Amino acid sequence: MSEAEIIEQLKSGSEPAFKQLVENYQKLVVNTCFGMVHNKHDAEDIAQDVFIEVYRSVRKFRADAKLSTWLYRIAVNRSLNFIRDNKKRKWFQSFEDSVETKTKALQNLAATKSDQPGFQLENQQRAVLLHEAISALPKNQKVAFTLSKYEDLSYSEIAEVMDLSVSSVESLLHRAKKNLQKKLYRCYKKKCL
Amino acid sequence: MNCKTLHKELIFFLEGDLPLEKREQLEAHLNECPDCAAFAADIKKTLQVTENEKSTEVNPFFYTRVKAKLENNETQHIAAFENVFLRKVLQPVLFSILLIIGVYSGIKIGQPAPVNVFSSTQFDQETVPYLNEMETESIETFLME
């Protein structure tokens, strides 16, 4: 089934078409959500809602638009809403403190499971550090960085999803990387891992 | 190139965003500066995280869960409708009825109790002049005394 056929049949409520759509785009949507929220369970949960939204509003979908662009947009918006509703970081907690608390928790977890190889703990701690650094980015930088790193989208593809010019995307990614580097350097200096 | 410049450019170097000339300058510095080399190795490992996290396998139960959620959502929609009906229609009606009962009983309670004629006239003679005096006296003079 081609993309156009899936959409056409989906508009008439076909269940096999919906199944096909989910199967074809599940990875794309889950990955995007994961890049935004950094938790597998939450990402799958949001992704499920993305497909439900697609199913419900497919009649509004314009035939000339790209399906993947539409999916990216819904995935990004739903993830942003999720982040807004789940802001757990306390305003008085600094980035380093937050990383430290979480990596300490991982260390304690690893200590109870002594069979866990040290290499995996280090990777998990690095993941915490990077996730915290990405989460601390301003909204648009976070979206651009996620689409670039987790979905390998080109500047022009990101521009289409975010409805921005290519040069704006370039500048967003540049600033995002600068911000990440600053955070990672500070952490490296303080040895917060 | 010094360490400070390298720190500014390192992430762009690791991400492959730099032109060849810049790249070579950074590489040259990394080869002769162990501090920067150590930092570069560290940040490289951290940035690698996203590569390892890209999901390669799909959750086989994903579609089943979407289906279940969709059906569940539809029944929730009906429940939500009932909820709205309760909140937007039944609740106001109930409040209006309570309000009317309240106002009506208020009026009833406010009305003088029907007591027997004899004691009622006696009561009037004693209190009415006094109340009238209060009424003719303006509030200002009352306060100034």
Ligand SMILES: [Zn+2]
């Ligand atoms: Zn150096």
